[in-house]
Amino acid sequence: xxxxxxxxxxxxxxxxxxxxxxxxxxxxxxxxxxxxxxxxxxxxxxxxxxxxxxxxxxxxxxxxxxxxxxxxxxxxxxxxxxxxxxxxxxxxxxxxxxxxxxxxxxxxxxxxxxxxxxxxxxxxxxxxxxxxxxxxxxxxxxxxxxxxxxxxxxxxxxxxxxxxxxxxxxxxxxxxxxxxxxxxxxxxxxxxxxxxxxxxxxxxxxxxxxxxxxxxxxxxxxxxxxxxxxxxxxxxxxxxxxxxxxxxxxxxxxxxxxxxxxxxxxxxxxxxxxxxxxxxxxxxxxxxxxxxxxxxxxxxxxxxxxxxxxxxxxxxxxxxxxxxxxxxxxxxxxxxxxxxxxxxxxxxxxxxxxxxxxxxxxxxxxxx
Numbered sequence: 001x002x003x004x005x006x007x008x009x010x011x012x013x014x015x016x017x018x019x020x021x022x023x024x025x026x027x028x029x030x031x032x033x034x035x036x037x038x039x040x041x042x043x044x045x046x047x048x049x050x051x052x053x054x055x056x057x058x059x060x061x062x063x064x065x066x067x068x069x070x071x072x073x074x075x076x077x078x079x080x081x082x083x084x085x086x087x088x089x090x091x092x093x094x095x096x097x098x099x100x101x102x103x104x105x106x107x108x109x110x111x112x113x114x115x116x117x118x119x120x121x122x123x124x125x126x127x128x129x130x131x132x133x134x135x136x137x138x139x140x141x142x143x144x145x146x147x148x149x150x151x152x153x154x155x156x157x158x159x160x161x162x163x164x165x166x167x168x169x170x171x172x173x174x175x176x177x178x179x180x181x182x183x184x185x186x187x188x189x190x191x192x193x194x195x196x197x198x199x200x201x202x203x204x205x206x207x208x209x210x211x212x213x214x215x216x217x218x219x220x221x222x223x224x225x226x227x228x229x230x231x232x233x234x235x236x237x238x239x240x241x242x243x244x245x246x247x248x249x250x251x252x253x254x255x256x257x258x259x260x261x262x263x264x265x266x267x268x269x270x271x272x273x274x275x276x277x278x279x280x281x282x283x284x285x286x287x288x289x290x291x292x293x294x295x296x297x298x299x300x301x302x303x304x305x306x307x308x309x310x311x312x313x314x315x316x317x318x319x320x321x322x323x324x325x326x327x328x329x330x331x332x333x334x335x336x337x338x339x340x341x342x343x344x345x346x347x348x349x350x351x352x353x354x355x356x357x358x359x360x361x362x363x364x365x366x367x368x
Contacts, residue, residue, distance in 0.1 A: 001082060006046035006071060008080040010094040011228060014040055017298030019330040019364065023079050024301065029226035031077060034298070039070055043080075046071070051082065098232040103275060105243035106133040110212060110257050112249055116145050118266050122247060123152050125271045131245075133160040137212040137257070139249070143170035150179050153186075163189040164210060176203040213248075216258045217306030219323035221332075224302040234288055234301040241307055242284045245271055255283050258308035283307055286316055292353045293319040293341065297327035311348060318348065328360045339363060 008014070011026040014035075021040050025031040045054045055067045074080055083091075107126055111119055126134065134156075140146050153161055163186070165171060171191055180186045180202040194205035225239075233239055246254045252262035253274050263274045274280055286307065288300035292315070297303075310318035324333035328346060331338040344363060345356025 001051050003050050004052075004082040004084060005048070005088050006043065006051050006074065006080055007083050007088060007091060008043065008047070009078075010092070012079045013094075013231065013301075014043065015298050015301050016040060017300075017327045017330070018296040018360075019327060020298050022298045023077075024226055024231060025079070026226065026228040026231055031079075032226050033077060033079075042067060042070055043074070096232055096235050098229075098236055100132075100243070102130040102132050102243060104129040104131045104245050104271070106135070107131050107244065108135045108137065108246040108257055110137045110247060110249040111149075112139040113142050113145055115249060115251055116140070116142075116148075118251060119149060120152055122266060122271070123156060126245075127157050129271060129275070130157055132158065133162075134158045135162040135164065137210075138163060138165040139212075140165065141168055143168075146170070150183070154183055158185055161186045164212065165189065165191050166210065167191050167193040167195070167205070173198070173203070173205075213258050216256070217309040217320055217322050219303060219306065219320050219325070223304055224299065225304070226302045231301050236287060237284055238286045238305060238307065239288070239303070240305040241286070244284075245275060255280065256308050283316070291317050291319060292348055293323075293327065293346070297325065299325065299327075315348075315350075328355070329363055 008023075013024045013026065015022050015024055016037060019037070020034055021037050022034050023032060025033075042054065051071060055064050055071075058064045058067055075082070104126060109119075109122060136149070138146070138149075140149075161183070176189050176191075177200075180189070186202075188201075189203040190210075191203065191205045192208060192210035194207055196205065197207050198205040230239060233242060237243075241255050244255060246257045246259075247266055248254060248257045248262070251266045253264055253266055253269065253271065254262045263269070263277060263280050288294045288297075288303065288305060291300075291305070292311075294300045294303070294305070306320040306322065307316070309321045311321050312318040325331075326333075326339065326341060326344065328341070328344050329337070329339060345354075345359035347354045
């Protein structure tokens with residue numbers, strides 16, 4: 001290891017939170033790993049100073065042994081490699097720019113039998129905008145309307161299609177299976193209020209009712225995403241609202257169906273006109289590094305976020321209200337030792353965020 005540096009692979013990125021850090025492996029998400037924050041400066045030193053010099057600089061043998069164990073862990077998990085000065089000088093850096101050809105990346109369309117007259121116009125406009133992913137939230141009692149919708153999607157540009165629907169008798173297993181087999185871009189169909197539960201790879205019949213406006217914005221581990229496109233998007237954009245457009249059941253055009261503000265009605269305004277408005281695009285660029293609490297969270301660049309339901313709707317940079325993780329003590333609600341933000345001395349006001357670092361240090365020391 002003499003004169004060797006330890007270099008992280010460019011697709012392995014360290015994200016620090018208030019208490020912990022995580023190495024995101026952007027090409028092998030399952031390999032991502034939480035690490036102690038004390039390991040971060042060690043990694044940074046080994047990038048600019050030969051590894052043996054870094055290890056030998058520790059004052060006692062115990063600290064040196066811990067440093068060697070750190071290095072072994074990083075090498076075994078293939079987060080990086082040892083390299084000499086020449087290789088180090090040739091290393092490139094990951095381009096963090098995020099670009100997509102689509103004017104709209106994803107859309108959420110709420111529709112019912114009353115608003116169905118505009119569905120062909122909506123799909124046609126989204127095709128022109130090169131929309132990649134679309135989710136339909138449907139309260140349709142007419143089998144004819146549902147079949148028409150499916151036919152309109154056959155020649156669309158969408159890469160992924162998801163249906164969320166209220167149960168009707170015509171929504172049979174055979175119908176949903178045939179639709180998915182005919183159009184493989186239909187990733188899944190969720191049917192709510194069904195008489196019995198059944199789940200397959202193609203569809204889910206769920207007995208619970210859906211609230212298409214309020215059942216949104218829930219932050220949990222199951223929804224975390226670790227890959228290069230998502231990480232890059234998170235560096236400069238909002239991972240929920242970036243290039244998203246939505247239409248509620250009344251035909252109002254919004255950033256998200258759950259939001260209050262709209263930018264006109266689809267009956268008299270085109271989607272292209274709406275996305276050209278600077279105010280509509282503003283939420284696209286609220287990144288997690290700017291959001292209160294989230295900016296101190298190690299999960300922030302794998303989290304979908306939510307701007308519809310936040311702690312303070314008057315503050316565009318307020319934390320998602322449904323998030324149950326406290327990054328200041330690294331605990332999820334329900335875990336032993338969990339405390340609320342308020343109990344940790346975290347207070348958000350119109351003047352900004354106040355953090356009681358002394359109180360947090362005392363809480364964390366108690367749980368060591």
